[in-house]
Amino acid sequence: MKKKLSIVDIANALNVSKTTISFILNGRAQEKRIGADLVEKVMKYVAEVGYKPNSLAKSLRTxxxxxxxxxxxxxxxxxxxxxxxxxxxxxxxxxxxxxxxxxxxxxxxxxxxxxxxxxxxxxxxxxxxxxxxxxxxxxxxxxxxxxxxxxxxxxxxxxxxxxxDNLFSTYNATRHLMDQGFKNIAFVTFASHQTQMMDRVRGYQDAMKSNGLRPTIVKEIVFNQDEEQIMGPLRDFFKGNPDVDAILFGTNHIGTCGLKIMHEMGLKAPTDIAVISFDDYDVFKLHSPPITAIAQPVxxxxxxxxxxxxxxxxxxxxxxxxxxxxxxxxxxxxxxxxxxxx
Structure with missing residues (x-):
């Protein structure tokens, strides 16, 4: 393997100190009063030999x-x-x-x-x-x-x-479903103690309480890279909650998985179940019918x-x-x- 050139190699080839070479390559020639002729000579040689500085070494210096x-x-x-x-x-x-x-x-x-x-x-x-x-x-x-x-x-x-504002976002979306006349509204999301997820659940729960609706139905599914490990619990949720007339999905990922299960089970939105998902997504706009979504200002x-x-x-x-x-x-x-x- 061809040896990679270093500043020392350039210095030796041009009979110039490695410190001077370093100043020139780091754009400090004028500051250090290095002559234009020498700068031109060094830069011409660097171009000829195809020298590439080591970015890690440079970061240590600068x-x-x-x-x-x-x-x-x-x-x-x-x-x-x-x-x-x-x-x-x-x-x-x-x-x-x-x-x-x-x-x-x-x-x-x-x-x-x-x-x-x-x-x-x-x-x-x-x-x-x-x-x-x-x-x-x-x-x-x-x-x-x-x-x-x-x-x-x-x-x-x-x-x-x-x-x-995650809390208001899900509160507002849940209120929208209520205003449309839906009552058995579920919130389906990934199990998480992260602040954004906890606020989304709380916004949904606050909206349900504000309208005196009981019970609140929150389904939390453990995230898995294997999508079937998400689809399985979703499938069980749909089968086990036939009275749910609206669902608010906590993320676009679980929202798309939920739509796949609805299609598999022959459920249509909003005829069978109304649907809203957190995070807008091109797929939601193209879906039939288009899916209501909480769009974040990306x-x-x-x-x-x-x-x-x-x-x-x-x-x-x-x-x-x-x-x-x-x-x-x-x-x-x-x-x-x-x-x-x-």
Whole structure:
């Protein structure tokens, strides 16, 4: 294998000190009063031999890698994928590259990924965090690393957070179903103690209580990478609750699984069961009938996340006030939840 050139090799070939070569390659020639002729000579040689700097070594010298670690629950999920794409575009325009990864809401995996990002000297972290990594994030903050959380927060961890108003979102959606005359309304979601999920359940429960409807039906299903492990409990829920006339799904993933089970069982929305899902999705717009959805402001979330992180990266000297930004969602009402569409 051909030996990779180093700064020392270039210095020896041109009979110039490695410190001078380093200053030139790092754009500090003018600052160090290095002559233009020497700069031209070095840059010409570098181009001829095809020298590529070691980015990790450079980050150790400069203290910056110009990379950001982005950790989400599942990068294939349309919600997270859309946000990641927008963050990447904005970051790139500001001189940063993004390294993505999926945590699968697994605490141990997330801790391993944080260590990987540390080894690669990323400049900042953006996370939709699972439970159990509070100490890991506090350690990053203690070491001066900017950390921005989004989609959910970790109680007790003091850092910047961008979220939506989950509680009002499900309260509002449940009230919409009530206004349409549905009474046996169920909330179906993944089992989770994460803040966004707990708020979504609470919003649904508060709406049910406000209208004196009993009982509240909450079905929590354990997340599994094997979709059939999600479909099975959903199938049992539909069979075991024939009186349910409306369902609010807590995420787009469980919403699409629920629609598959309804199709399998010959159930139609809203004739048999009215349907609303959290997180809008192109599939919901194309479904027959189109599915009512709680649309999160994806562009606004991404813009706030990267803006807050860039502010921290560009001003490490000060201690800016921590920001907790809560954004509004939009209930996209479509035929799946309208009784007059029956």
């Amino acid at each position: 203290g910056k890698s110009n990379t950001i670690g982005l950790m989400v629950e599942d990068i294939s999920n349309p919600f997270f994928a859309s946000i990641a794409r927008l963050i990447e575009d904005r970051a790139y325009k500001n001189g940063y590259k993004i390294i993505y990864c999926s945590t699968d809401n697994d605490t141990s995996k997330t801790q391993d990924l944080i260590n990987m990002f540390r080894d690669r000297h990323v400049d900042g972290y953006i996370m939709a965090p699972p439970e159990g990594i509070e100490e890991d994030i506090e350690s990053l903050i203690k070491d001066g690393m900017p950390v921005v959380l989004f989609d959910r927060h970790l109680p007790g961890v003091k850092t910047d957070v961008i979220e939506v 562009e606004e979330i991404a813009d706030n996340v990267i803006t807050v992180l860039l502010e921290k990266l560009n001003d490490r000297s000060s201690s800016p006030k921590l920001q907790s930004i809560i954004l509004k969602t939009d209930l996209k009402i479509r035929n799946s939840s309208l009784k007059n569409a029956i």
